[in-house]
Amino acid sequence: MIEISRQKPKFRFAPSPNGPLHLGHALSAILNHDMAAKAGGDFLLRIEDIDQTRCTPDFETGIYSDLSWLGLRWQEPVRRQSEHFPAYQEALQALIERGLVYPAFLTRGEVKARVTALESDGRPWPRDRDGTPLYPSDDRERSDAERRRLLASGMKHAWRLDMEKALAAACGPLHWQESGDGETSAIPADPAAWGDVVLSRSDAPSSYHLSVVVDDAVQGITHVVRGLDLFHATSIHRLLQTLLGLPEPLYHHHRLLLGSDGKKLSKSMGDTGIAEWRRQGLSPVELRRRICL
Numbered sequence: 001m002i003e004i005s006r007q008k009p010k011f012r013f014a015p016s017p018n019g020p021l022h023l024g025h026a027l028s029a030i031l032n033h034d035m036a037a038k039a040g041g042d043f044l045l046r047i048e049d050i051d052q053t054r055c056t057p058d059f060e061t062g063i064y065s066d067l068s069w070l071g072l073r074w075q076e077p078v079r080r081q082s083e084h085f086p087a088y089q090e091a092l093q094a095l096i097e098r099g100l101v102y103p104a105f106l107t108r109g110e111v112k113a114r115v116t117a118l119e120s121d122g123r124p125w126p127r128d129r130d131g132t133p134l135y136p137s138d139d140r141e142r143s144d145a146e147r148r149r150l151l152a153s154g155m156k157h158a159w160r161l162d163m164e165k166a167l168a169a170a171c172g173p174l175h176w177q178e179s180g181d182g183e184t185s186a187i188p189a190d191p192a193a194w195g196d197v198v199l200s201r202s203d204a205p206s207s208y209h210l211s212v213v214v215d216d217a218v219q220g221i222t223h224v225v226r227g228l229d230l231f232h233a234t235s236i237h238r239l240l241q242t243l244l245g246l247p248e249p250l251y252h253h254h255r256l257l258l259g260s261d262g263k264k265l266s267k268s269m270g271d272t273g274i275a276e277w278r279r280q281g282l283s284p285v286e287l288r289r290r291i292c293l
């Protein structure tokens with residue numbers, strides 16, 4: 001059950017056009033659409049295409065076509081992240097000015113080598129919830145003068161959140177409101193488990209985490225309904241919302257659809273693609289039944 005706030009409820013489906021939509025996306029889109037209708041709210045569509053190396057216009061066209069076939073209608077205009085890089089840059093700049101982010105110069109290979117060296121005494125270096133080693137402290141510990149020198153030399157860099165400083169600036173424990181079966185509960189956020197998360201890369205001016213909180217605020221999203229795979233990422237989103245003074249939406253993380261191998265569906269699994277269902281002549285009603293809606 002989704003609680004209705006006094007503001008007009010706004011839901012969004014936010015796919016990335018980096019592959020064909022599968023049944024898991026259909027579940028998420030339909031849930032958002034139907035919950036918005038039930039709450040008398042709006043259903044918005046956002047195209048999360050910050051990664052310009054993997055997103056293509058064809059996949060984007062496929063999203064519109066699949067969602068229309070499912071019978072979903074969304075409010076125009078669609079927000080395309082690639083058209084809003086200055087908004088993410090502004091948010092990043094605000095964090096830079098408060099000293100809450102730092103330029104990170106280590107390449108992927110250097111991080112790997114550093115972690116191997118750190119683990120040479122047999123003690124494992126901490127990993128985040130996705131199993132990725134936390135970013136080593138080398139860049140965080142650089143002096144301002146050293147940072148300025150490296151930046152002036154034109155060295156490629158990302159911007160990472162200084163988690164310790166960010167937590168201190170957030171002043172106190174963070175929670176988010178999760179709506180479940182008929183009730184809403186406060187979930188303690190644990191952003192520290194993710195270490196110094198990346199907010200912008202040299203090849204992508206914003207990260208998913210930064211853009212998603214900016215966009216949810218700009219679009220006035222009151223209800224974030226998305227898969228359980230993003231449950232723990234919400235910790236980072238609550239921290240960024242707090243640091244940037246952005247409103248807090250209500251969250252609902254829905255069940256995931258699993259493939260026959262027991263794993264989460266992926267965009268490379270053609271047999272579970274919505275387009276494939278359409279090609280086989282199945283109807284949207286049959287698709288809804290297949291995903292137990």
Ligand code: GLU
Binds near residue numbers: 014015016230
């Ligand atoms: N773009 C993300 C995805 O396709 C969804 C992000 C979100 O709903 O917050 O998995």
